[in-house]
Amino acid sequence: MFEGKTYIITGIADKHSLAMYVAKEIIRNRGNVICTGLGVSAHHQNLSENALNFLNKSYELFESSVKEELGEDIETYVLDVTLDESINDFSEALKTKHQTVDGLLHAIAMDKTIRNKEVKPLLEVTFNEFCDTMHVSAFSLVTLVSSLKHHDLLNNGSSICSLSYIAAQKVTFHPYRNISIAKAALERITIELADELGRKNGIRVNCVRFSPYLGSKAGTATLNTSDVEHAEHKSPLGNALPQDLAYEVTHLLRPDARITGEIRHVDGGYNIVG
Ligand SMILES: NC(=O)c1ccc[n+]([C@@H]2O[C@H](COP(=O)([O-])OP(=O)(O)OC[C@H]3O[C@@H](n4cnc5c(N)ncnc54)[C@H](O)[C@@H]3O)[C@@H](O)[C@H]2O)c1
Structure with missing residues (x-):
């Protein structure tokens, strides 16, 4: 299905x-992937020792997980979407290698208003916290795609996919608050980009809402076991698994699909139940 095609995969923290x-x-x-991970870039300034340790450890874990799970020959790059210069460096590096791509998975989210599974009430969220979450979790799709386009790295007919959840639309089993608003923005960005890029370059942009998943770092940091169990019981098919998501995302990324601007559900049917 993906012979001769290359996709950028963002958002790998670990296996x-x-x-x-x-x-x-x-x-x-049979496709190729280029993986980006959060780490220290040449453009970070005045990092505290804690922040430096965190970024270095994140990158080490990202790189070793990619090499172990995907293969030693997979190319890896530092990418911090909060820094436009880091995004630019990544695009420049691909350009130097004459590497164009056929699509992108955006799997990046961050919300500092959720700590130890405790969610800050929306009325206590500061403007800076709101903007940080929006920047990393939603607007980064615009800046990333914009940089790739600016460097002429996205082949015509490319496909882009991002990850969201039902909380972008309605209040559910978990009071996400701040990040829900960013996910709603991410979904709207998906639709606007689908129109803009589809007309100009035949590039498709879609988003998939997935079930709650405790296995990842983001899932562990935000979800309680009871949230996952609640969704499991409410969903007609039970919660979807990461492999179900992988099937749907690869379906949307495939070169010959004429599907764009979709907000898909891979959630065992959770969204249809009242
Ligand atoms: N876990 C769930 O329950 C669930 C459900 C539906 C959707 N999602 C979405 O799936 C995506 C991947 O999440 P996951 O569950 O695999 O967790 P994860 O922790 O493995 O992935 C989140 C990624 O975001 C990256 N990231 C954070 N800030 C960044 C920055 N400034 N620059 C670059 N990368 C940054 C992290 O390094 C990490 O790789 C996220 O968008 C998440 O919201 C997760």
Whole structure:
């Protein structure tokens, strides 16, 4: 399905990341992947020792997980979407290698208003916290795609996919608050980009809402076991698994699909129940 095609995979933190399942599925279907991970870039300034340790450890874990799970020859790059210069460096590096791509998985989210599974009430969220979450979890799709386009790295007919959840639309088993608003923005960005890029370059942009998943770092940091159990019982088919997500994302990324602007559900049917 993906012979001769290359996809950028963002958002791998470790082997349990949802993005890792997608990367594996692309490779299983004979495609190539280029993986980006959060780490220290040349443009970080005045990092505290804690922040430096965190970023270095994140990158080490990302890189070793990619090499172990996907293969030693997979190319890896530092990418911090909060820094436009880091995004630019990544695009420049691909350009230097004459590497164009056929699509992108956006699997990046961050919300500092959820700590130890405690969610800050929306009325206590500061403007900076709101903007940080929006920047990393939603607007980064615009900046990333914009940079790739600016460097002429996205082949015509490319396909882009991002990851969301039902909380973008309605209040559910978990009071996500701040990040829900960013996910709603991410979904709207998906639709606007689908129109803009579809008309100009035949590029498709879709988003998939997935079931709650405790296995990843993001899932462990935000979800309680009771949230996952609640969704499991409410969903007609039970919660979807990461491999179900990987099948759907690769379906949307495949070169010959005429599907764009979709907000898909891979959630065992949770969304249809009242
Ligand atoms: N876990 C769930 O229950 C669930 C459900 C539906 C959707 N999602 C979405 O799936 C995506 C992947 O999440 P996951 O569950 O695999 O968790 P994860 O922790 O494995 O992935 C989140 C990724 O975001 C990256 N990230 C955070 N800030 C960044 C920055 N400034 N620059 C670059 N990367 C940054 C992290 O390094 C990490 O790789 C997220 O968008 C998440 O919201 C998760």
